[in-house]
Amino acid sequence: MACTEPQAGHAPLMEVSDLVVRFRVRGGAGKRTIVPVDHVSFAIGSSEVLALVGESGSGKSTIGRTLVRINQPSGGVIRFEGREVTAIRGSALEAYRKNVQMVFQDPFGSLNPVKTVEKHLIFPLRKHRGYRGRVLDQKVGELLEQVGLTPVPEMRAKFPHELSGGQRQRLAIARALAVNPKLVVADEPISMLDVSIRAGILELMNQLKREVGLSYLYITHDLASARYFGDRIMVLYGGKVMELAESKELIRNPLHPYTRLLLAATPGSRSRVNLTNPFNEAPNLDAGRRGCPFAFRCPLATDVCREEMPPLKHQTSDAAVGEHLVACHHSP
């Protein structure tokens, strides 16, 4: 199936096919079903960063949370290292979660205010890696060093409220690393941080990719950081994949009108594309919706767009630019 290949040269680590997530929500007169993730397929290679970009409500966090099985998939298949993990439970799920960790947007909310920095790391290192005594102490020091929480002796005894936002996110990353994961789902890890420290956190994640071979699903609103950190970028709108390509290719040659809109909204963009959202409306996520979710905002939309969701199709077979997929009836 299209778009389940990782980037060329990367062995597949996570493979997601036709993922569907449904929620029952209250709305209007009674309950209704929404489908914020609607037949989404992709793969993440070992030591690869897949950036997942889209505006608020497009289903990014739901995908991330489903990969770590906080949300349960309603359909589709998730495979990790070739084994199906879509519905595993109990000890198999616990073992899987050591391999796939999540880092959240708000580091403060995900840390325990009454635990010191070192206590956040001692627990996973002891429980999941079995370290004790002097080795445990040494491993805590190594992790703090690795994420740049130094001087280590001073940092160990601090509480989360005594750290800056960037230091808290470094601790959240260290805690994720403590169980030695292969993949980190990073859900907007820099968006709550001061602009001046965002680059440092992205650089830390990049360094961990190089040094430990970590893979990431990097969730962001922001194409500029996706381009910097992502090997490939997947653009999501209304629960559907609009476009997927290597980062350089997607920025140089955006094919979907929605990707062009995102690019035009990036600060410093020289793009002249002027797509506005006259309705200022979120896409319809209701079960049973038809057509392309972007059609109601798209200047290229015709009847077929409102009726039929276009398939995600290969646009190029040029080995130099890798796989470039787009879901648009009007793409070349």
Ligand SMILES: Nc1ncnc2c1ncn2[C@@H]1O[C@H](COP(=O)(O)OP(=O)(O)OP(=O)(O)O)[C@@H](O)[C@H]1O
């Ligand atoms: N547990 C849930 N129960 C019901 N609806 C949910 C649940 N989680 C998410 N949703 C809905 O699913 C849709 C997609 O939400 P999601 O959080 O995945 O979007 P997002 O792309 O991460 O947005 P943001 O950029 O604002 O974080 C939204 O309409 C949201 O209200």
Ligand SMILES: [Mg+2]
């Ligand atoms: Mg989100």
